[in-house]
Amino acid sequence: MDFQNIAIWVIKTQSAIRITNHVSRFTLYIFLSYILIYPIRQSDASSGDWLSFRGNPQLTGVATGELPDNPELLWIFEASDAIESTAAVAAGTVYVGTLDGYLYAINLENGELKWRYQASGEIKSSPTVFRNVVHFGDSMGDFHAVDAHTGEARWIFHADAEIVSSANVSHDRLLFGSYDQFLYCLSAEDGSLVWKLETEGYVHSTPAIVNGTVVISGCDGYLRVINISDGVEQQQISLGDYVAASPAILNNRAYAGTYGNQVFCTGLDSAEILWWYEHPERHFPFYASAAVAVDVVVIGGRDKMVHALHPQTGELLWIYPAKARVDSSPVIVGDRVFLGTVGGELVALDLDSGEKVWEFVIGAAIVASPSVAAGTLVIGADDGRIYCFGEKGD
16 A cells, blocks of 8 residues: 555544544654655655655644754754754765855764865755755855765755755755745756746745645745646735745645734645634744644744744644744644744744743754754754753663
């Protein structure tokens, strides 16, 4: 039985399975998400990999693996400049870009450098690993494909402005945005242009992929749904303000925060905004992308708070006072959510209550998002260091 038939069988029979709400959230959802996503990445992925910015093509920020109850610092890698890029982890190697213009490949087990590759400029784009090639953009507008084993360039594509957007993958196509106001679709084989779509503003966010379409939220204030096969725009939904965050897609709904201080939920079927959330008192932009599970949306804001919302209604479930801006996009791991703050704290919050259950004080601003792979959490900070947490052996 193939993965698609398994998914259909699970969906048809899940009503007969008597499980608790806790297991429904953290087991059934993760299982379904994994088997539906797996065929896209099967040449690279194991259950212990984190191959792209938000962990899956729908950008939900939900990890399939686990972390220990009390993660311990395993190693620190010293780069030579600040890190805003979220790491990718594949086959025991951490790939991360830094503002010194280097892509580093680091041994996940011990934090030792394997190789480094020099790009044309600063790297804010998070790397994406596909078919043993690492893909990322830089501040000079170059989009690089680098051999994951050797660190040698396979090919380079030239856009006309900075690339902060991270790449997403659909079959053999790479999709990413640029500050030249275009969304690009390239062949993963040789970097040739398949199509490009012009927007009305910077494309800062990473595109999400669902049902044969690519979904982008842009600095032009629109949510766009584009056919991957030919680059034809199917929907254009006005969000009322520009958006730097990447959309998270679950159950054909898109979730993201805006610079207009609001979080929106948009129905991709109906092409309409289903609900807005805005804090009644603190009005600050949302830069971080949301993490979305079956019954909670978690997003950090520049209002120095983390907000948990009901995905169906936008009802506020809890707020965590972070005491500093939250530009780091959260990652849900089991019954906890992990994120960093500009104040230098890496924290884990209980997903039901928002109570802090773990913390590590790095002391330098954290803009990058956590990557969770093989029982470890990897994250970079403004001090130019990569931190790896997990469970120490005997």
